[in-house]
Amino acid sequence: MKTLIVYYSRTQQTEKIAKAIQKDLNCDIEEITAEKKYDGIIGYIKGGFDAGANRVCEINKVTKNPENYDLVIIGTPVWAATMATPIYSYLKEYGNQIKNLASFCTCGSSGYEKTLNKIAKTTGKTPIATMYLTKDEMENPEEKINNFENKINNR
Template sequence: MKRLILSMAAMIIVAAMQAKTLVACYSYTNNVERIVTALRSQTAVDVIKIEPAEKGLDYAANNYALGTQLLNAIRSNPNDASSYPATDPVKVNMNEYDMIVIATPLWWSQMAAPFQTFLFHYGPQMAGKNIGVIVSSASSGISGVVADAKRLIPGGNFVEPNLWIRSSQTSDAASMISSWLEDIHYNDLTTGISSMTTENGFGITASHGFLSASGEFGTLSLYNLSGNKVVDATECPVSTSALVPGIYIAEASNGNRSVKLKISIGGR
């Protein structure tokens, strides 16, 4: 075991915080809005609503002719920002959130075009975060929407199962959401860990790309928010530069005692 005594004057970038959830949603027929309202009644979340910049458009007219046109433009050149329809600006600091729930309608087996615009701009900022997917549709399966989400959030940690609420089931959204939150172990994903304690004689520090522990520890471990161990070390410091930016759980232990701390890695 290695004992490290760390100066309290050192520049520390540890963030001991309560986990927060953001719900980002777009609602065309108000079904998604009802679903999000039901979600907010069961757990504390922040919500941002995506709105098209051009108002009053009927995406469903003529058998979704306009909606199909927008989807085809994205499909033909998905890496070009000009392929995506303009939406109203939103202000959101993704660094504040551990989990993002995206709630969107399905258009012709794909994610609604305005919501794709939002994810095109903000999806890369969701790397390392837990991503929950809620989709509203009349009948079609949601695999295409999930594929769009994974394309637009390439570094996201997608939790399963996804939640598919058909239009005819919207009135049952509350009970379906309750079951879904249990299925994805939402409380485990979002339970905050208190700030560093000294009761067990340990301390944990993340600073300048390295993870260290103080006290007579045996192992220093780091877990992502899915519970997967990504670091298992017996000596410090440990470089974290190769890890995906995000929120992690650090644990210092000697077999009989341990301390845990939620930390932020990657300049958050």
């Protein structure tokens, strides 16, 4: 199964998980970057405001077409109880090209359920696997990552 991981990471926490999954599944990966920067405390506030308002932003050109993959895994941090604005923008543009979906998110402690549901709703796909990692779980994510990958591999 040809797999692509698409992720956005403001603080490299989501990136850490995306790269661990990529290594285990030996698949392609695409980092989404935004024209608008969400750095620092001001970026954190702007990001939460944009996400909560369902805004889209300009994302930099992607290099991998999701239509060419059997499975696309979406990874995002939770911003204001939803996905990060750059991932929402990606899904608004490319979500209809995703054949099969899996998704994961990283968060402080809450908002993950709404985030994972919104990813599914935005793409119109029922995910074959989902995973969330809270700040505390990020210290030892291996078990949750293994369970997530097993769901993907055993579908």
